[in-house]
Amino acid sequence: MNEKQFQANVVELAHYLGYLTYHTLDSRGSEPGFPDLVIVGRNRLLFREIKSEKGMLTQAQLKWGGALMAGGGDWSVWRPSQMELVQATLTADPVD
Numbered sequence: 215m216n217e218k219q220f221q222a223n224v225v226e227l228a229h230y231l232g233y234l235t236y237h238t239l240d241s242r243g244s245e246p247g248f249p250d251l252v253i254v255g256r257n258r259l260l261f262r263e264i265k266s267e268k269g270m271l272t273q274a275q276l277k278w279g280g281a282l283m284a285g286g287g288d289w290s291v292w293r294p295s296q297m298e299l300v301q302a303t304l305t306a307d308p309v310d
């Protein structure tokens with residue numbers, strides 16, 4: 215499964231569960247490395263870089279991820295083989 219297909223699956227599930235999602239459709243002119251998806255709802259805010267199974271993170275993506283985590287953000291990479299983790303994360307009980 216490629217990145218685009220996987221991302222569509224993640225977004226579909228997130229919307230089904232009531233989340234809002236944001237994705238920059240055309241990144242030209244935008245800051246490089248910002249995560250593919252911002253997922254917000256159920257009292258949580260997630261930043262997720264979406265990758266194909268073997269896709270590599272760019273230096274800019276790592277920089278954004280590190281900075282978001284240092285700032286208290288929930289950032290990580292999701293890959294197609296992690297769909298169970300995606301489901302578990304999105305369906306977990308809302309944070310207090």
Ligand SMILES: [Mg+2]
Pocket residue numbers: 217250263264265
């Ligand atoms: Mg990506």
